[in-house]
Amino acid sequence: DVKVTQSSRYLVKRTGEKVFLECVQDMDHENMFWYRQDPGLGLRLIYFSYDVKMKEKGDIPEGYSVSREKKERFSLILESASTNQTSMYLCASTDPYEQYFGPGTRLTVT
Amino acid sequence: AQKVTQAQTEISVVEKEDVTLDCVYETRDTTYYLFWYKQPPSGELVFLIRRNSFDEQNEISGRYSWNFQKSTSSFNFTITASQVVDSAVYFCALMLGRADGLTFGKGTHLIIQP
Numbered sequence: 001d002v003k004v005t006q007s008s009r010y011l012v013k014r015t016g017e018k019v020f021l022e023c024v025q026d027m028d029h030e031n032m033f034w035y036r037q038d039p040g041l042g043l044r045l046i047y048f049s050y051d052v053k054m055k056e057k058g059d060i061p062e063g064y065s066v067s068r069e070k071k072e073r074f075s076l077i078l079e080s081a082s083t084n085q086t087s088m089y090l091c092a093s094t095d096p097y098e099q100y101f102g103p104g105t106r107l108t109v110t
Numbered sequence: 111a112q113k114v115t116q117a118q119t120e121i122s123v124v125e126k127e128d129v130t131l132d133c134v135y136e137t138r139d140t141t142y143y144l145f146w147y148k149q150p151p152s153g154e155l156v157f158l159i160r161r162n163s164f165d166e167q168n169e170i171s172g173r174y175s176w177n178f179q180k181s182t183s184s185f186n187f188t189i190t191a192s193q194v195v196d197s198a199v200y201f202c203a204l205m206l207g208r209a210d211g212l213t214f215g216k217g218t219h220l221i222i223q224p
Contacts, residue, residue: 042214
């Protein structure tokens with residue numbers, strides 16, 4: 001079974017903090033993705049990566065950066081968290097056409 | 111740019127009724143992939159089906175069926191004899207290529223009442 005894990009299910013951070021969300025997949029997938037989910041907006045693509053050290057902007061990259069130093073790990077970074085980044089964050093990796101999702105991290109920025 | 115529209119924000123039916131969730135997509139590409147995902151209250155996204163643009167065959171899996179019509183750019187999902195466990199948010203999504211992300215609709219919240 002493909003497994004995508006995320007470092008935290010719930011996270012509370014203060015405005016201005018630097019936040020790292022970690023995602024690990026165990027199936028040697030090349031492509032990994034970060035989405036955020038907000039009520040009434042569905043899921044929106046933030047960033048994705050198709051190889052180690054490669055990254056591409058998705059639909060809403062502003063305020064975020066990513067890091068992919070190893071194939072199995074894809075990190076989402078909030079350089080200076082803001083309250084409008086309070087959301088559910090979902091990581092996914094592809095197989096290659098089916099996206100497997102992690103359980104999500106619910107981030108609250110106060 | 112591509113777009114997925116799920117016009118039904120919320121649907122409520124009584125158990126054992128049939129229910130259809132609508133999905134309309136927009137893309138200029140001739141090759142694309144369509145998906146349905148289920149998100150139960152626990153929050154994880156569960157993959158239900160993938161269809162590529164060259165395969166318009168309808169699919170049935172138990173109580174679930176999908177109707178893909180390129181002529182109307184629709185990929186509708188029907189649950190027959192609904193059950194309370196079907197209560198969830200359902201997302202339709204579109205992907206252009208294997209290295210691309212998914213474009214999701216806003217989801218339909220399905221409530222099955224006992």
